Amino acid sequence: MLLEPVFQEKPVVHKERASDRIRRRLIEAGQRFHANNNISAFLQDGELDELRAEVEHQLQGVLRALVIDTQNDHNTANTAKRVAKMFVHEVFRGRYEAAPVATAFPNVSQLNELMIVGPVMVRSACSHHLCPILGKVWIGILPNASSDLIGLSKHARLAEWVMNRPQIQEEAVVMLADELEQRIRPDGLAIVMEANHFCMSWRGVKDDGALMQNSVMRGVFLKDATLRGEFLSLLGNRR
């Protein structure tokens, strides 16, 4: 009697997706991973490229769901790839890259006068619609003798790193203030941001003129109305 050959089915091994691996590490560490959080410490070598490929795959699905013929439309043939690169390596890179190094110099001259940096042009995106936010930031610092001073360009680099994430403006300025305060340890820190939200102009209410302005005041800027007034009046002339 002939026996039927026995085929042993090979178990299907599903490789865990990079996004799932990273999410698992974040959850195990109890780390928040909202749109405006930096998660660079939880990424391993090569995973950013894996993430980009995964985002591209999902975006191809979005284009398909939008009934766009990406096979025959030469303009959209590489759109998923371009947008994935734009999200991961450009406009949201502040989520995936470590903070820029900001060399700290001792305040040898014991400067304790108000200094203002700005306007620093900033580009972000709102976390609700992922629409661009384009604006300007002014930073006021009142150092003390034991403060560290960081290079002028580092204010802009830190601002760019914080802004390159989906977020709301109110939280963006607080995050930037935290980063600067941690590095400089000044007596006072003030930040003003003024921005145009494309979710209000390109779509939605389509109000082209509306700007959102907000500020954070810390330390002596909170207590000393004269200093706060000096900072705001100096900005007033330059806006």
Ligand SMILES: Nc1nc2c(ncn2[C@@H]2O[C@H](COP(=O)(O)OP(=O)(O)OP(=O)(O)O)[C@@H](O)[C@H]2O)c(=O)[nH]1
């Ligand atoms: N407070 C604040 N709101 C923002 C910011 N960026 C976008 N928004 C607003 O977030 C809101 C999202 O509201 P939803 O009502 O959930 O979205 P929607 O129905 O698409 O809203 P519309 O924009 O009114 O069409 C909108 O009112 C946006 O204008 C920001 O930085 N701060």
